[in-house]
Amino acid sequence: MNNTLRRRRIGEEVYFSSVTDPKFKHNRISVNYILPLEKETVSANALIPFLLRKGSRECPDFTLLNQKLYSLYGATLSADVSKYGGYQVLDVSISGLDDKFTLDGEAMVAQCAGLLAGLATDPNLVDGAFPEKDVELEKQYLIDSIEAEINDKRAYAINKCRTIMCEGEPAALRKYGYVEDVKKITPQSAAETFLRVRRTARVEILFVGCGDCTPAEEIMEATFAKLDRAPIALPEQVRVPAAAQVKQEVERMDLSQSKLAMGFRTGAAQNMDELSAMRLMVAMFGGTPFSRLFVNVREKLSLCYYCAARFDRITGIMLVDSGVEAQNREKAQAEILNQLEVMKRGGFTDEELENTLLTMKNSLYTVSDSLSGLEDWYMAQLMQSTARSPQEEAELMAKVTREDVMAAAQKVTLDTVYFLTGEKED
């Protein structure tokens, strides 16, 4: 299988990348605007993808646009905002059946790419403004999305911990922005924001699927050639090597299960080998169902349903979280820190190391079996200015030794402990 990325510059800071594999039946094409994450612009930027998905100059009516998508075998249009360290990414994407599976032989790639190019770059602006009704509705929806964070207590606790931990860094900013700033957006200001985004952002276009990407590449190249572009260089990603002191915060809310979230720093910028060692260390510590945290905090002490560690390779932040009874908080926290000490002094078996490596390899090889897996993988690669395949990553990881893992664990320091708990003390 050849799941390597082919990448070509098709315009001023505009890149077209493709990964193809004949085993699939669909193609996914996405246009990604990459911007620095900044308090002043984050909220205004966040509204843009949701306005773009409403229609283009060529197809301004949302209902007619969707009738077109439905006729194209339910091609799905999506738009969202994501965050990679200190970057904010606005994406509009379309996923459609490949030409060879249609009932009437339609040219799906060309039609989907044409629709997407119009939606992503040429919205229906009238007198320098987005339609008022759309702006009003999408502002409300964005505010709802910001506020809906509270619905999922686990995600809420993790985000809250990260915000406290990264105060003053771009990584503390929320990807959808802030309610008070969203409220200030007008149809005119939204249009100005869009034009700024289209002019200054780095653009990554990704094609993942089974079809021939040539029509899509040609359409995108022609589309961006017509645009006025003045890209602004993206800042370097910020990375704080170690915690100065441990920050603590408790928040109360009406809930039945408390949430403990602990944020850790993992040292200065790492080369590829060190990064692989850190990823393996975090997985051994709390990333698998036989990890230190799963086996000890969940299985041995029966304190929780989940206790897991995750690693963000861009910011170098490791987050550990667990859902526990309020009275078990101290026990859980003590055991989490105790297991980290075990990792630091190498109190793990060679078998644990080998098994974790096998699991990581397995998940890396599985990436290439789905379109969404491949798209997420390569988008994350592009955000780190690399283009390694999952297979290459697996090879790097296989070289990590026990000493490398211990050295990685020794760089870890606790930064923030956040605890979300019920209204009253038990």
Next chain:
Amino acid sequence: MKEIIKSQRLGEEFLRIKHKSGLTLLLCPMKGYSSAYALFGTEYGSVESSFIDKDGALIQIPAGTAHFLEHKMFESEEGDAFALYAKTGASANAYTSFDKTAYLFSCSDNFKESLSILMHLVTEPYFTPQTVEKEQGIIGQEIKMYDDSPEWRVMFNLMEALFEKHPLKIDIAGTVDTIAQITADTLYTCYNAFYNLNNMALAIAGNFEVQDVLDLADEILKPAEPMTAQRILVDEPAQVVKHRVEQQLPVATPLFQIGFKAVPKSKEENLINQVYDEILLDTIAGEHTALYRSMYDEGIINSTFVGEVMAGRDFAVTLFEGESRDPDKVYEALCGEIRRMQREGIDRDAFERSRRAIYGRYLGMYARVDSVASLMLTTQFGGADMYTVLEAAAGATYEMLTARLLEAFDPERSALSVVTAPKEA
């Protein structure tokens, strides 16, 4: 007994083999894939709240037992199955739904070793009072996690409004009180009744060799006795319990689910009707419809609005869900549109667009190892094969859907479930 089941449309095929142990094997090797996905399932889920055993005695099962059993199957006398899978690198999991329990792994290497672990895990129960007690702590936390989940609550509240007797309305994980009644004996009783290979299927898709599966099945699986447990079908009335239910939990925008209760038919009909119902959901209120547009522009739905079908052995519910500041208005608009369509007929263009969209969506499922395995298992338990659903989408006609709209979407047999934020004191 070996059958090759083909799809002319896709130019693809899979094997169905009735193994001498009683187990049905569903095998679909897929070229070009790195991983294999295996799903070992039994037709036993949370809706089994009682059954009749071989001596004719009525056995009551505490709510949450199927899910509890799923957790405990991972333990054997030698320890935890995750520790065994750790040696192969496979990613393993399990789930319990209303009408089935399934154990799975996904692997890119060491397929035989992983499959051997899966076969042993499912066929060798080991429960002790100590391990049961430990699990009560873990599952108790899982239940509490779900109690805080507005998405989970809005669904089970809807089920309680729609169903009077059907155990569908009971939380899959049970409650802290019901799982406290579960003992090692309860688990053995249910295991022996429902984890009978004649009541089970093993579905595998992706990168693997058929012969390896057959060899392992011969080596590990012992022939099962004929299945003796008799299921008790619930005599559920056609009417709903109530039309509206509301709960307060911390949420930003109120969440809602609007469900329509259909009269279930045979398993196979339920399976095909599920595809028709999906087309209908899109025809009624998909993003391409005038109704969607008017609700969106009115600000009473947002892009979280979506339709869904939940169908199984003896139940069929179609539902719309999302976030809304005025869920009652959404409910009213949907029922109004459904009544209008029932009176005036379905728009032919909207039907054709929806049919194509559902066809495209199903087609995509045959390109993923996990969805192929799931489809093989679900359709097997539904008395069909995995290509049945694709053909149902391709072959759906305007007349069929008109009839289905009348029988499955009755506003009189519907309910609205809402979760809103607590009022400020």
